[in-house]
Amino acid sequence: MPSSDTTDSAPGSTRSVTSMSSPVAATPTSGGASNGSGNNATTTGVPEFPAANFTHVTRTAALSQETCYFLPEDPEGDSTRRALLYNSRLREDNVSIPIPYIESVEFEKDGVNPLYLTVRDEEGGIYYLDISHRGRLSVVDPDGYIVTLDAEGIHFSGGNCTYGISITIGDMYEQIANLAGVQCAALKQQKRAEDLDFSQTLYLHDQCGNPVDRSLRQYPQLLVGDTVCADVAVDKDTGQWDFECTFPGSESGSLRCQWAIKNKVVDFISTDPFGGSCPDLSTVVTTLEQSGQDIVDPSELRQDLVNQGLSTDRAKQEADAAVVAYTQLWQALGAIFTKGEESSKGALEEYIDVYNTHRSFENDICQSLHEGEIPLNLTLIAGATRIPAITTLNWAPESTRPYNITVQDSSRIACCSNSSVAEGEGETCAYPREAIIPGTGASWAFSPLDSPILSHLQMHFRLQDY
Structure with missing residues (x-):
């Protein structure tokens, strides 16, 4: 389970902490706003990072931030509800489960709105995958380190809003679509499970x-x-x-739960344009992993924090630990969503397909939460x-x-x-x-x-x- 900070939370919540330092440019600035193609500075004064495959990349870092992301909670402050998948029964039937796989789904108290998934990797490690907001995706480890993808770029943060690194990419979705060579479809209408x-x-x-x-x-x-x-x-x-x-009818908790799982989990992971834009989530992660390794290189991440002034040995050790965690989070994100060489699907999407071949992903999640209604x-x-x-x-x-x-x-x-x-x-x-x-x-x-x-x-x- 996540720490007490993450068991009862509001979708994609941010929390305030006492600021120790403010985010500044990860590398020293050399001038003001750009006034010509020869100047590589943005209008905010933060120089662009010379990425190999992306343009308009900037990096900022902070040893501490006033606000940062935490796992979502129930909006009323009530305890969340968990639904376990029947992976053990699949194994008993000699079904080979793709890894990483979904262990459980956390819901708001009503058992209808999913908040985040608990995902297991090949070594049995746990990651929490926030799917509560269609405009972003966050992966959180048990120690509270976070990586978030949104329309602005890639954002790393430690527990209690420390050692934050933000990598912004101008028109990121459009650049990814061009690199991946995909055509963008219109945003799909929401679908629901069938009565x-x-x-x-x-x-x-x-x-x-x-x-x-x-x-x-x-x-x-x-x-x-x-x-x-x-x-x-x-x-x-x-x-x-x-x-x-x-x-059971569109107003039943069971059908509303299944509708939410179909739209907010299955389609979010597999087919819907990420963030209402383009392309889908697996294409976004696959392209970033293949074409943006220099952007998330561990040495660059550490240098981002060093530039903020790590004045004590403890601060240096904590920054090093944060970089190790960020590297592992980035690898986990890739393992979960990157498409295989012989597949057009990410690992988690393949897991759901295998699960549905033998059982019903949506029914299994929602049945235990709403069995008292029947x-x-x-x-x-x-x-x-x-x-x-x-x-x-x-x-x-x-x-x-x-x-x-x-x-x-x-x-x-x-x-x-x-x-x-x-x-x-x-x-x-x-x-x-x-x-x-x-x-x-x-x-x-x-x-x-x-x-x-x-x-x-x-x-x-x-x-x-x-």
Whole structure:
């Protein structure tokens, strides 16, 4: 697990610390703003780094920063929730799992919004992969060292906002696309996991035995859990209502979780344009690793920190440890996302493909988080009637049985001897004396067609003297 700093956090959060020194140029500046092609300085006065394959590269460093990145937490400060993958079961079935692989997914308290992945490397080492923000990617080691990719470039930081190095690359995505020779597609629309569809027929009649049509108020609604079914056909002569329903439904925690995993994890890792731009994440990392080694060379990283003035032996040791950690993080980032020589996919994408060949990546992650929500009630709301559970569903039924249901239409008079409508308005509204039914009131029931009544429910009306 991450340290206490990283177990309860807000997506892609930054935190403030007391500043010991401010970020300055990693190498001494030699002039002001550029006023011609012969001057290699940027408009901020930071000289450009002479990278082999990229242009407009600048480097800044700081021994301490006022703000820096930490792993995301639950936005309400609650404990996060973890879902483990079934990798051990795959191994029991002699499935060869690509490495690195995903060990678990951390969620906000609701079990719907994923925050970060726990990834294991070939040596069993742990890295935390923040996928909570589509505009950046951060990899964090157990000691709190971080590497972040975003539209500006590559950023390294130590725990408690120390020994930060920021490498900016002008128009980085465009340069990477040109180096990789890729064509940029439009940003994809978000997708969601598929529900399972089924049909349900109800025969609805009011308390007088009349077929219920679309004029009933409240309009009949059939729900699976919290998800409303669509009424696709109504026969006003027979009261037959045909509904198309989905299980578990778009409003269920399980489907919302699966939707989030598909969009915020699987597609983010594999296909979506990184940061809403171009190209995809694997192409970004692969190109940076192949064409930008001089940018993240360990000797250059250390020199960035040396230039800030490492005045004590302890500071030098800490800076050296930071550079070692940054180098390992960069290697881990490459191992996770770089495309293989014979594959167009990164290792983590290949892992997900293998997992889905034998199990369901999305279902396995979300099932344990939301298993308490199943079974779901099939609920009817119609007129003055609410039936909380016509039946309960553990899965989308392959075939359904129709139900006969009597509902209370509040616009109709009671169907009994001496029935009458209420008279008066407001506090004076009441039934006339001759309409009072001593004891109880009307009764109603529902049952599957051609079967005995399953339930008999009494509905009591408040009857007042006229």
